[in-house]
Amino acid sequence: RPVTQTYAITGMTCEHCVKAVTEELTVLSGVEEVRVDLAAGTATVTSAEPLPVERVRAAIDEAGYELAGGV
Ligand code: 9UX
Numbered sequence: 082r083p084v085t086q087t088y089a090i091t092g093m094t095c096e097h098c099v100k101a102v103t104e105e106l107t108v109l110s111g112v113e114e115v116r117v118d119l120a121a122g123t124a125t126v127t128s129a130e131p132l133p134v135e136r137v138r139a140a141i142d143e144a145g146y147e148l149a150g151g152v
Contacts, residue, residue, distance in 0.1 A: 083113055086132070087125045089149035090141055093117070098146065105144040109136055122149075 093099060099117045106115045106126055114127040124141075126132065138148045 083127050083129055084131050085125060085127045087123050088137060088141075090117075090122055090124055090146050091149045092146040093119055093122060095119075098144075101144040102141060102146060105140040106137070109140055 090102060093102060096119065099119050102124055103115050103117050106112060106117075106124060109126075109128070109132065111129040111132065112126055113129060116125045117123070118125070126137070134148075141148045
């Protein structure tokens with residue numbers, strides 16, 4: 082069944098940042114839902130299977146931000 086994980090992300094300061102991170106995470110294989118919280122600096126991702134952290138890190142890098150760790 083789906084799993085949900087929250088990641089801390091550094092560098093997001095506006096809604097454009099939120100959109101960029103949301104889009105990069107949404108296109109990862111198996112991702113079902115992405116919710117980015119700008120104030121908290123987190124992304125909560127629901128996926129069909131656990132996501133390898135390196136894929137999550139790469140997606141966030143691609144958006145121009147940095148994975149700070151799991152929450
Ligand atoms: Mo959000 Mo603008 O970082 O560079 S403030 S996209």
